[in-house]
Amino acid sequence: MFHRLRTLTAGLAASTMLTSAVFAGELVINTDTSDPAPKAAFEALIAGFEAENPDVTVTWNLFDHEGYKTSIRNFLTADAPDVANWYAGNRMLPYVNAGLFEDVTDVWDENGLRESLASAEGSMTIDGKIWGVPYTYYQWGVYYRKDIFEANNISVPTNWEEFLAAGETLKAAGVTPITIGTKYLWTAGGVFDYLNLRTNGYEFHMALGRGEIPWTDDRVRATMANWNQLLEAGFFVENHAAYSWQEALAPMVQGDAAMYIMGNFAVAPLREAGLTDDQLGFFQFPEINPDVAMAEEAPTDTLHIPTNASNKEDARRFLAYLARADVQTQINETLGQLPINGASTVGDDKFLQAGYEMLSATDGGIAQFFDRDFPAEMAKSGMEGFQEFMVKPERLDAILDRLERVRLRVYQ
Amino acid sequence: MRAYWKKNQQSLAPWIFLAPGIFMFTVYVVIPIFQSMSISLYAWDGLGAKEYVGLSNYVELMDDEAFYTSLNNNVIWLVLYLLAIPAGLFAALFLNQTVRGIRLYKSLFFFPFVISQVVVGLVFSWFYDPNNGLLNIFLGAFGLDPIAVLANEDLVTYGIIAAGLWPQTAYCMILYLTGLNAVDPEQIEAARLDNAKGLKMLWYVVLPQLKPATFIAMVVTVIGALRSFDLIAIMTDGGPYGSSRVLAFYMYEQAFSEYGFRMGYGAAIAVVLFLIMMIYITAFLYKMYRDERGL
Numbered sequence: 001m002f003h004r005l006r007t008l009t010a011g012l013a014a015s016t017m018l019t020s021a022v023f024a025g026e027l028v029i030n031t032d033t034s035d036p037a038p039k040a041a042f043e044a045l046i047a048g049f050e051a052e053n054p055d056v057t058v059t060w061n062l063f064d065h066e067g068y069k070t071s072i073r074n075f076l077t078a079d080a081p082d083v084a085n086w087y088a089g090n091r092m093l094p095y096v097n098a099g100l101f102e103d104v105t106d107v108w109d110e111n112g113l114r115e116s117l118a119s120a121e122g123s124m125t126i127d128g129k130i131w132g133v134p135y136t137y138y139q140w141g142v143y144y145r146k147d148i149f150e151a152n153n154i155s156v157p158t159n160w161e162e163f164l165a166a167g168e169t170l171k172a173a174g175v176t177p178i179t180i181g182t183k184y185l186w187t188a189g190g191v192f193d194y195l196n197l198r199t200n201g202y203e204f205h206m207a208l209g210r211g212e213i214p215w216t217d218d219r220v221r222a223t224m225a226n227w228n229q230l231l232e233a234g235f236f237v238e239n240h241a242a243y244s245w246q247e248a249l250a251p252m253v254q255g256d257a258a259m260y261i262m263g264n265f266a267v268a269p270l271r272e273a274g275l276t277d278d279q280l281g282f283f284q285f286p287e288i289n290p291d292v293a294m295a296e297e298a299p300t301d302t303l304h305i306p307t308n309a310s311n312k313e314d315a316r317r318f319l320a321y322l323a324r325a326d327v328q329t330q331i332n333e334t335l336g337q338l339p340i341n342g343a344s345t346v347g348d349d350k351f352l353q354a355g356y357e358m359l360s361a362t363d364g365g366i367a368q369f370f371d372r373d374f375p376a377e378m379a380k381s382g383m384e385g386f387q388e389f390m391v392k393p394e395r396l397d398a399i400l401d402r403l404e405r406v407r408l409r410v411y412q
Numbered sequence: 413m414r415a416y417w418k419k420n421q422q423s424l425a426p427w428i429f430l431a432p433g434i435f436m437f438t439v440y441v442v443i444p445i446f447q448s449m450s451i452s453l454y455a456w457d458g459l460g461a462k463e464y465v466g467l468s469n470y471v472e473l474m475d476d477e478a479f480y481t482s483l484n485n486n487v488i489w490l491v492l493y494l495l496a497i498p499a500g501l502f503a504a505l506f507l508n509q510t511v512r513g514i515r516l517y518k519s520l521f522f523f524p525f526v527i528s529q530v531v532v533g534l535v536f537s538w539f540y541d542p543n544n545g546l547l548n549i550f551l552g553a554f555g556l557d558p559i560a561v562l563a564n565e566d567l568v569t570y571g572i573i574a575a576g577l578w579p580q581t582a583y584c585m586i587l588y589l590t591g592l593n594a595v596d597p598e599q600i601e602a603a604r605l606d607n608a609k610g611l612k613m614l615w616y617v618v619l620p621q622l623k624p625a626t627f628i629a630m631v632v633t634v635i636g637a638l639r640s641f642d643l644i645a646i647m648t649d650g651g652p653y654g655s656s657r658v659l660a661f662y663m664y665e666q667a668f669s670e671y672g673f674r675m676g677y678g679a680a681i682a683v684v685l686f687l688i689m690m691i692y693i694t695a696f697l698y699k700m701y702r703d704e705r706g707l
Contacts, residue, residue, distance in 0.1 A: 238560070239563040384653045
């Protein structure tokens with residue numbers, strides 16, 4: 001019995017030593033793509049890569065979408081994977097500054113990505129170097145109930161007056177114009193982004209994000225004044241601070257609200273809830289200031305190589321594979337989003353086509369979204385301020401003063 | 413060596429038994445407390461290098477309105493959470509009967525404590541839902557307008573405390589049920605002979621015998637109120653616009669959350685929370701010490 005115990009412990013020790021060794025040709029990928037469509041897209045992506053590269057076995061660790069945002073800080077330092085997904089712009093800045101992401105400018109140069117992924121090069125560049133490979137982006141805009149608009153003889157608004165008039169007609173018909181759920185704050189950031197981009201333009205918005213403009217500036221007040229017009233006209237659903245964006249879909253599905261300022265990822269759940277393509281439509285957020293070029297929001301999802309990765313060679317091969325036109329076409333078909341690669345084809349879905357046309361024609365600039373264009377702390381305070389403003393517009397001065405104080409501390 | 417051991421076995425043995433516990437406690441509780449205090453003197457994003465800033469985190473805390481909101485909410489939590497103790501007492505008194513199936517009812521009353529706080533938070537979120545929640549259907553039956561409890565900056569903390577009282581009452585109830593089992597029947601008999609009934613019996617005879625149970629219930633409730641995190645994170649995520657924050661949640665937001673990269677600042681908030689708790693911990697330890705000494 002004692003003899004058996006000794007062999008048992010010896011066996012255990014040997015097997016633990018084996019598992020801690022990293023085999024060459026093994027690629028570890030961590031992602032947060034836990035929703036059904038992104039999960040399927042990554043399954044196909046990894047299967048395709050393994051088929052073309054039989055010498056590499058991929059271990060895929062799938063994290064829950066929200067939990068990933070805290071886990072990433074741990075696993076980038078301790079036990080780093082070879083590839084991890086994250087977001088472009090200011091979202092990747094803390095990790096780039098801490099030296100946790102690998103500089104992949106060489107992958108871009110060797111594979112001609114500066115030409116094929118040109119539209120996203122700016123958002124991937126910090127300090128003149130490129131830190132990851134983008135694989136998808138999606139448009140933001142106004143998703144609306146076509147049937148409700150038609151029933152009330154409302155045509156798609158193209159400017160601010162038409163937008164306000166459309167809202168009035170909807171209210172008279174007992175429909176709340178815009179549904180929104182601000183419990184998790186970022187949805188209010190989307191509304192601010194569009195109002196600011198339309199009132200003051202892309203350059204101003206980016207300068208505000210860089211901390212170059214005080215929040216008490218008159219131009220910011222102009223944006224908030226436009227927002228106030230919507231609030232006074234009762235455009236938004238009541239009690240939005242108690243709802244997440246998914247819960248805010250319900251009024252639109254039930255016909256109690258007619259518009260949703262959202263990203264294209266809202267289409268899948270709306271379709272699942274039963275809305276057909278005849279009932280659901282998309283239009284570009286209307287123009288407010290005719291002197292300002294129309295800019296759009298198109299957040300970009302990316303893949304990176306952690307600096308502490310063990311198998312960077314195969315990781316680079318994976319990124320090069322990811323950047324290919326055919327691969328990006330395939331991923332984005334499953335995701336229902338738009339490929340970055342200029343040579344990829346866009347899916348046949350009417351919303352994707354509308355988004356693609358809109359974004360290709362955008363000459364005003366493409367923003368990444370409030371919490372990616374603004375540094376983390378500024379973004380948090382900003383979005384909280386917007387939620388408070390939406391519920392208590394009379395507190396505007398106090399809110400802007402507070403945001404200004406945060407700006408002075410955060411941007412040093 | 414053996415002689416030394418034989419001579420001092422009585423006084424050494426307890427220390428040897430306690431050694432593993434003391435070791436674990438020191439490594440996992442005491443040292444991290446001092447580490448947190450040290451981190452609060454730095455500005456650190458959790459990823460890169462630390463920068464020594466002295467007490468500037470605390471100075472900034474003094475000017476932070478979110479900090480004062482959190483402090484205020486913590487005080488409200490502390491005071492209102494104590495309602496779980498009398499509520500638990502009355503539930504225990506009610507269930508302390510030998511009716512058929514009373515064990516089933518006791519289990520059902522205890523159930524809220526067993527389920528995860530996250531589940532409690534979710535269920536109460538649905539309860540408070542402005543459109544479909546039970547609360548508003550109930551109010552509607554009386555002809556009142558629906559109240560969005562979790563979206564109203566004045567009511568939200570009370571709404572969350574109500575949700576928290578549900579499991580906490582169950583816990584206090586169990587403590588009291590055990591305490592009631594230990595109540596001396598002879599004293600009850602004697603009191604009955606003296607014509608004591610109902611409330612008088614409760615106050616003068618039963619309650620003094622429940623003192624240990626009350627003491628434990630108080631300790632657990634106070635610490636639970638100061639630690640409350642799950643319910644706020646699930647029900648409102650600190651909202652609306654930060655009005656339901658408490659210190660534990662604010663610390664998490666600043667140090668660990670999606671937009672929080674300020675470890676030093678979060679540690680400063682944690683130290684403040686620790687100092688508040690120390691007041692109670694010291695008071696309780698002192699009381700326990702006096703009880704042990706038989707004073």
